Amino acid sequence: MKLSILDQSPVLEGTTPKQALEETIELAKLADDKGYHRYWVAEHHGMAQLASPSPDILLAIIGSQTSTIRIGAGAVLLPNYRAFPVAERYHMLASMFPGRVDLGIGRAPGGSAEASIALAGDFLSKVKNLPILIDELLHFLHDDFPEDHLYAKIDISPKSIDPPRPWLLGTSEKSAVLAAEKDLAYVFGHFMTDSDGPKIIRKYQNVTENKKPIIVAVSVICGETEEEAIQLAKEASEWNQKTSSSEEDGMFPNMIIGNPIQVKQQLQTLQQLYQCDELMILTITSNYRDRKKSYERIANICL
Known part of the structure; x- marks a missing residue:
């Protein structure tokens, strides 16, 4: 079973954003050692409980402290940017860590309406232009603008021999169709919908x-026993309630919870249900030690 990790760099109760980022780096090193296939970091803005507004900066550090695991953004929220600087930054990462860099693309704002305006101005109009932004980004990544295009004269520097691999992330039929139209591999956020x-x-x-590879992202908590896993999930739900502005109960939908054997069985069932190539696991617990142990248990039984 091919497994990967999605990390939102949560700032847990009693900790600091600096500690959250340090824990992300440590978890990436563990994932590299344990045989996880890829390690992606998310992008969020103006959210005190999540500490990663700039995945590319964090990925530069993670790449320098790991050796084989693929690294990437899950996702760059493209309406917040122009395509050119995104291509530059990820070509730079791919030049530093050849054959290891992914570029996930998302359309969500990743923060409040105020944060979106501060980042991108008229965010909604840029969401509508996402197909055009994707086209520009892909042309920049592969250096294949038509000769008569204004941007054909731009040289990406550094330009990696093995460009970042693009993916489109989503939770709807609309995003799936867009991924297919743009000939992109697709990541479905099972944990978000x-x-x-x-x-x-x-x-x-x-x-x-x-045919393109498909990843399904799922929220998982693996305890030594089922009882421990349920308790960890309850604590995670309480943390999420305290930090979220949502009126929902704080529990992630579609969460897999159990001991190692139960989690393995549920992951296998999910993979068969989706007929996907890979599962990407998001785990948030009330402390970093339990989060690390959960990923270790999953690796020990599944990888």
Whole structure:
């Protein structure tokens, strides 16, 4: 089973953003040692409980302290940016860590309306232009603008021999269709939605002309026992309630909870349900020690 990690760099109760980022780096090193396939960091803005507004900066550090694991953004929220600087930054990462860099693309704001305005001005209009932004980004990544295009004269520097691999992240049929139209590999956020994920994935597979890998991102807590896992999940839910402005109960939907054997069985069932190539695991507990142990237990039984 191919497993990867998605890290939101949570600032847990009694800790600091600096500690959260240090724990992200330590967890990436553990993932590298344990055989996880890739390690992605998320992008959020103006959210005190999440400490990573600039994935590319964090990935430079993670890449320098790991050796084989793929690293990437999950995701660069493209409406916040122009395509050119994104391409530059990820070509730079790919030049430093050849054959290891992924570039996940998302359309969410990643923060409050005020934060979105501060970042991008008219965010909604840029969301509408996402297909155009994606086209520009792909042309910059692969250096293949038409000769008569204004941007054809731009030389990306440094330009990596092995460009960053682009992915599109989403939770809806619309995002799946867009990924297929742009010939992009697709990541479905199972942990973020109650939508019919397998149906959305089937739509993606039916629309795309070229078979691309599919990742399903899922929230998981693995305890030594089922009872411990349930308690860890309750504590995580309480933390999320305290830090979230949402009126929801704080528990992530579609969470996998259990002891190592139960978690392995549930992950296998999920993979079969989606017929996906890879599962990407998000784990948030009330302390970093339990988070690390959860990932270790999963690796020990699944990898």
